[in-house]
Amino acid sequence: MFYRVWRARHLLAATLGVAAMFASGCISTAAVEEYRRREANAKSASLPPAYVSPQQTAAEDRAERERLAREVADLKAREAQKEREQAEAAAAKERQERERLTAELAALKEQRKKAAEEAAPTLSATGQHWAIVIGVSEYADTRIPALRYAAKDAKAFYDWLIFPDGGRYAPSHVRFVVDKDATAKNIRDALFVWSRQALEEDMLTIYLACHGSPESPDTKENLFLLPYDADYGKIASTGFPMWDLQTALKRFVKAKRVVVIADVCHAQGVGEPFAIARRDVGGIAPSLVSKGMNNLSEATESVAVLTSTTGEQLAQESEKWGGGHGVFTFCLLNGLRGEADYNKDKEVSLGELIPFVSEQVRRATSNAQTPQVTGKFDPSVTLGR
Numbered sequence: 001m002f003y004r005v006w007r008a009r010h011l012l013a014a015t016l017g018v019a020a021m022f023a024s025g026c027i028s029t030a031a032v033e034e035y036r037r038r039e040a041n042a043k044s045a046s047l048p049p050a051y052v053s054p055q056q057t058a059a060e061d062r063a064e065r066e067r068l069a070r071e072v073a074d075l076k077a078r079e080a081q082k083e084r085e086q087a088e089a090a091a092a093k094e095r096q097e098r099e100r101l102t103a104e105l106a107a108l109k110e111q112r113k114k115a116a117e118e119a120a121p122t123l124s125a126t127g128q129h130w131a132i133v134i135g136v137s138e139y140a141d142t143r144i145p146a147l148r149y150a151a152k153d154a155k156a157f158y159d160w161l162i163f164p165d166g167g168r169y170a171p172s173h174v175r176f177v178v179d180k181d182a183t184a185k186n187i188r189d190a191l192f193v194w195s196r197q198a199l200e201e202d203m204l205t206i207y208l209a210c211h212g213s214p215e216s217p218d219t220k221e222n223l224f225l226l227p228y229d230a231d232y233g234k235i236a237s238t239g240f241p242m243w244d245l246q247t248a249l250k251r252f253v254k255a256k257r258v259v260v261i262a263d264v265c266h267a268q269g270v271g272e273p274f275a276i277a278r279r280d281v282g283g284i285a286p287s288l289v290s291k292g293m294n295n296l297s298e299a300t301e302s303v304a305v306l307t308s309t310t311g312e313q314l315a316q317e318s319e320k321w322g323g324g325h326g327v328f329t330f331c332l333l334n335g336l337r338g339e340a341d342y343n344k345d346k347e348v349s350l351g352e353l354i355p356f357v358s359e360q361v362r363r364a365t366s367n368a369q370t371p372q373v374t375g376k377f378d379p380s381v382t383l384g385r
Contacts, residue, residue, distance in 0.1 A: 112164065113171060127199065127200075128173065129173060129203050129205070130169075130195070130202055130204045131161050131167075131174045131175070131204070131205040132194070133157055133158045133174060134182055134190070135155065135177075135179070135208075136150055136179060136228050137149065137152070140180075140229050140230075141231055141232045143233075145211075148317055149324045149325050150326070153263060154209045155178065156322075156325065157332075157333065160333055161174055166336070166384060175194050177190060182228045184227040184229060184230070184239075184240050186227075187240050191248040192248050195253050196254060199255065200254050200256050201256070202255045203381070205258075205383055207261045208261070209326065210225055210264060213226060213235060215235055222241075223242035224236070226239055227239070249296060256301070257377075257381060258304070259303070259304045259350070259377075259383060263326045264307070301376060302375075304373065304374075304381075306354065306357070309370065309371065315327075315328060327361055327369060331356070331357045331361050332357050334360065335352070335353045339356065340352045340353045340357070348384070349379060349380050350379050351379030357371055358370070358373075
């Protein structure tokens with residue numbers, strides 16, 4: 001209260017003083033106006049703030065909250081959009097990397113294939129190498145027992161043949177028929193037609209992994225290989241006759257150097273007649289399939305025939321041999337990969353391979369399986385190039 005009275009008196013005195021000075025001509029009109037303007041500003045500055053109602057305050061708070069909420073929502077939207085863009089960029093980068101790796105793998109396979117093709121020998125004194133690989137594990141007629149690893153053995157032997165550090169065969173020089181492709185027709189085509197590409201100076205390897213069986217207990221001399229489409233009740237008409245294999249070697253194969261490798265399961269016959277014999281008699285004598293295979297050595301002058309067993313034995317297969325192989329093919333591949341290279345010349349000849357396989361199979365089976373070899377051949381010959 002005291003301040004207000006003092007302030008009023010002060011303003012009055014100042015106003016009167018200015019008026020007196022203006023009247024006496026001691027101050028100009030502009031100076032007076034400037035003084036009044038400053039006084040008015042000073043007065044308004046000293047006034048208390050305008051009154052704001054609670055409703056107005058609440059409205060302002062609500063508007064502020066809404067503004068902040070919009071800013072937060074915008075920020076979240078921008079962050080979500082950024083995350084989506086980053087995820088899309090990462091997915092695109094991963095897709096590009098997969099495509100790059102796929103392309104590199106395809107190029108590498110093509111490169112290896114071309115290298116194998118280029119490595120194929122031209123006509124020379126040593127000739128070219130050819131092979132027919134046949135494997136049957138599954139049969140269309142489910143009454144014929146499946147073999148667990150015959151097709152896998154055939155695939156492993158095929159892989160060794162074409163591998164640059166293995167047999168180094170040109171892929172186009174290997175006919176590979178397995179399971180559903182290994183029909184009687186396709187086997188006949190491979191042996192009677194495709195094999196004729198090999199010239200006299202060339203070498204032909206024939207690998208077989210499948211069931212073998214006589215026609216019946218009464219006609220054990222009629223021996224058959226069982227293709228994928230063999231009929232359990234009609235072995236004679238649907239099996240592949242062993243004598244057709246002899247015919248192919250005698251009449252259609254031109255190559256003078258031939259190696260036949262047979263990992264054939266035949267401890268007992270397959271088919272209806274043998275089922276009847278087992279029920280009636282309680283068992284049959286061992287089959288003659290191995291002996292029939294060995295007779296192939298008579299088909300031509302220079303042929304080596306390697307069979308997995310004698311005629312009285314079972315060709316064994318198990319997961320313990322290389323994760324799943326027939327013991328004969330497992331030992332054969334180990335020998336070809338270098339374990340049979342006794343003289344360390346980086347080549348495995350038949351003279352090295354045959355005793356190695358025989359010993360390893362007999363050791364692995366405790367003499368329950370004994371590989372056989374027949375024929376007239378040069379022991380220095382190698383399966384690989």
